[in-house]
Amino acid sequence: MAQSDAYIYATYRVVDKPNQLQARADGIAIGLTVGSWTDLPQSKQDSVRQHCGIVASIEEVDAGARPDGTVTADITIGYPVINFTPTFAALLTTVFGKLSMDGLIKLVGLQIPEPFARAFPGPKFGVNGIRDRLKVYNRPLLMSIFKSCIGNNLDELTAHFTEQALGGADLIKDDEIFFTEAYATPEARVEAYTKAMERTRRETGKDVLYAVNLTGPVFELRDRARRLSDLGAGALLLNVFAYGLDVLRELAADPDIQVPIMAHPAVSGALYAAPQHGIAADILLGQLLRLGGADIVIYPSPYGSVTLERTVGQQLVSALRTPGPHNVCLPAPSAGIHPGLVPILLQDMGVDFIVNAGGGIHGHPDGATAGGQAFTAAIDAALAGVPLAEAANHSEPLRKALLRWGEAK
């Protein structure tokens, strides 16, 4: 497929009759750009041509037609970049607006030319920026997820934070469903945890980035993000797919928000999980989140109960890391992570990722602090090439964790 910087290329996997594919592709290329073509006067056709979409390719991906005569095919359409403003609203409405409702059709490819991509912010910090903040290099980061937030008052939450921080976590994140401010506002949490961190630092010698859930009315999020940034939040947890990708984009582009953004995948399954509808996970959680400026991307790990197929997970991670105009994101594969998985995680992910655990920390028989310590011991061991079973001889927390969860092979 010949590529041009003048076009955004979208690939759709459709199910249709082979003899319908060309007409369908033509209909998309014209219908979703200039609307009509052949009935324009010649003079007007010339000026409109630069705005008209093109059919880049049509490829059948099935071995043969099904009993009903349909095949699966990939249709790639080039949309002129000049039709777009650099917003996700323009991008999504054009390449998968009406088409999202057009029967069996999934957006499986999206190629954005670099000049257009550069109009999007990408991650402000990325892997390197976050490592510089924590002064932690050459190992994965450890993130601890609050076990419960709703219904706890600020003192209880702060005690819970402290317990996690003492375990050696690099990051601690809010529960994504924590929206109520009845007991503690995000601002109050940042202030209280920052003070708590001053105490835990004396014991652990470590900084912790607290990822506060950025909640509230959408048009107030920017002010709140600036405020939380000024108060010293370690990161902003954003439910990107509940609030909208352009919210991410504009927060990431804002120079007054000097704090990494952590994208949560809540609601995204409604968009990516169906086999023949929606938007592929590597586009949605990989390409678009990086384009929009997520520094950290939480996504369903292939290890736990909420899973993504392993190859899809690899494509997603590759979209977060592949060389390009934007900083590289930190992937945080999530769900079902326990210390016994750490060697496999390192093998699958390298060192630039986040070991993200909730139950795998809080479920430790000796509590969350020991749970964090078991993870740090497992990370040190795996980096040194020491088998976990051996390292457990020198770490009581790890020994108990392995008894509880075992070691994945």
Next chain:
Amino acid sequence: MAQSDAYIYATYRVVDKPNQLQARADGIAIGLTVGSWTDLPQSKQDSVRQHCGIVASIEEVDAGARPDGTVTADITIGYPVINFTPTFAALLTTVFGKLSMDGLIKLVGLQIPEPFARAFPGPKFGVNGIRDRLKVYNRPLLMSIFKSCIGNNLDELTAHFTEQALGGADLIKDDEIFFTEAYATPEARVEAYTKAMERTRRETGKDVLYAVNLTGPVFELRDRARRLSDLGAGALLLNVFAYGLDVLRELAADPDIQVPIMAHPAVSGALYAAPQHGIAADILLGQLLRLGGADIVIYPSPYGSVTLERTVGQQLVSALRTPGPHNVCLPAPSAGIHPGLVPILLQDMGVDFIVNAGGGIHGHPDGATAGGQAFTAAIDAALAGVPLAEAANHSEPLRKALLRWGEAK
């Protein structure tokens, strides 16, 4: 299922083993509210109880188990209202955040208690408010969709607007993919079309509401909406699912925006169209759009190529109209609408809906003005109980339209 105003009830259609259903339901009720339960001290359990979700019901909807032992079942969970702030971000993140990624699961029911619903704006105008603006009662409204926008300059666009207005349309809407401002900003379009309308009104005696595509950076939309409202826009076309449902909600709640909002379903198919994933169309395009304050809801008609199943369409329309705390929306079934469908549309929809046509107007052999006239003749005939074939004797535009598209039976 016992209902309480203290809970939001969400129903999930899942596929699972029968003996897993209770544990799964319990896991949702607790995991997506207070996070954990049994390991809390008794004193704390009491204070946390009010925040804990409940399993309202589990019903198998299959006749029997499949060969792999799974069944289809509806699980209904009650989430305490006090866990939420009245935003779509809180609602969606909680009831279908993580769960959206949890295998075969579709959100098929959502019951929002009236006190919580009242914290959402609902339509500011609704059917009655829009009728009052147009002073048109007791008949469906006619909306004409710009055939092409991209690549046209303001003079060309204005000529196109005029052509449509002369056909007798009540509303004229932008193409939803019209984002570029290279040739004309939304503000310039509103100003130019408002002047054009002063001229067409002399000829037709009719007002026209111009639905301008509300585009731009998300944090600037409110200011732009206020500006377009002040300039006299007839309606704001909003790509709700590209920008986010909370954008709709906050625009609808803004007292400085005195103009109806028209919700476009672009991108929504990625959320509703899959059989076993995502969010049911009647919730997404019906219930949530009304809650968020869409005055007009465009949705895929069951008549055209981009279709919704007929029963789903009926549920959707019923969600827009059912008695409740909010104004009633105007449904605009779209795609594939031509004059020959008008009697069926009236039969299916009553009079409170919008006849929304693009190709069915512009594809008229005598052009868009005749195309609009054919529709108004068809609407008048259908209301009077006159067969279209008979009415065509008195309307040359309708006669030619019926030759072109036929009459649907």
